[in-house]
Amino acid sequence: MTIGNHNGTEPAYKRIQNAIRERIESGQLGPGDIVDSERELAKIYSVSLMTARHALADLAREGVVERRHGAGTFVAQPKIHFNRLLGYTEQMASLSLSVRSRIVSSSIVNREHEIAARLGLSPNSRLLRIERVRSSDDEPVAHEVCYLSAEEFGALMDAPLEKVSLFAKLERDCGVELAYADEEIDATSADHRLGELLNIPRGTALLRICQIIFSTKGRATMYVTGFYRSGRHTLRIRRFR
Amino acid sequence: MTIGNHNGTEPAYKRIQNAIRERIESGQLGPGDIVDSERELAKIYSVSLMTARHALADLAREGVVERRHGAGTFVAQPKIHFNRLLGYTEQMASLSLSVRSRIVSSSIVNREHEIAARLGLSPNSRLLRIERVRSSDDEPVAHEVCYLSAEEFGALMDAPLEKVSLFAKLERDCGVELAYADEEIDATSADHRLGELLNIPRGTALLRICQIIFSTKGRATMYVTGFYRSGRHTLRIRRFR
DNA sequence: AAGTGGTCTAGACCACGGC
């Protein structure tokens, strides 16, 4: 009797999981459909019950399947993606809205000590600063300023960011995988300059969002502050207890 | 040899987890400290390795401990709670700030068709409506109105909500377990009435948050709209890609 | 009653980490 994780292959429980995932992705199994039971999987894959169980319990934890005591294991309903970190362009695209961006300025700065620190750089680091006004239907609706390490991303200074999403550019061309963002959200009023840029009266309420965006490696990659016209933007999130 | 989950008591793996949790909460174990290994736990609690393992693996999944292959299991760094669904009172308490609530009105309404619908009730359902102004340091900082099914929660109408958190009341006294909330966040300006209630000039920017709060059973339990003074409130969330 | 998931046993081998 062979015991233990012999040969250098994938663990059995992962092989089982992948097989189930593939059947879901290929459409062979749809939401609500029943999945092989622990005992069936154990026979099919010649593993013990505990191993089959491990595979299913893990998939349930991920939300791929749902287990009902006494009834069986079922393919879970497709998840609604709340709270997903998206770039502005991506968000608008997901709502079938078109955006255009006007680059107000693009420059290298080296006196933003606090922002440099938040990006985990030494205080006097050179930063690429990109300031943009985003419009939809030729009407300006948001103002964003983002900062990145000039050393790493200086090449983006002349990139055609009017059309291409900065997120996409980072992920596709710069080999950075974005993972999550910590954000601070509050309300403010438009000052004189923001009023002019967004073509609104001074004092108009704006949603202000300030994000630090981290890569999959845990590196703070980008610092963004944005002002969004009220009425035109609502942020939707889901919070858990 | 006894086998299986005899007698109607708590599962062994949960008893082990609770014991570890208690040692962490009481300060006996701090972040980075090593936790009993699977083999030690198995001996101490007279359970099999798999059971001890289950206890630790589950705690690791929750983020309470961290497991390092070949090294051991360690107490995780204290979590920064992002995106946690908290009542206003709870949030302020977690920041060591005291709040007081003044109940502006508390009544039964039956013409809020849209809100009733959002709570999954028939359009003309009777709803308990509680309007409160929250103050910190005797200065009004937020205005909240919440709606609940009058049929289910009518008894709350005369509850002393000046002092007790509504969340706590629901969870402790009404047997409702809150699970998550879908929220919409945007910015607005104070109108005349809000200006008076919050003692601020008309036109001041306010953060507006509108939540539908769901129970663990998936029932929409409460609808809340709140206005929060800018400068006094920033919402912190983490979003994942 | 039959089948399902939930808990549990008493072991096993392997891969990895720190001394």
Add this chain to the structure above:
DNA sequence: CCGTGGTCTAGACCACTTC
């Protein structure tokens, strides 16, 4: 080297759902 976690076996009893 020894101890740790990661994977796995071949069973067991219990609680629950469905028929």
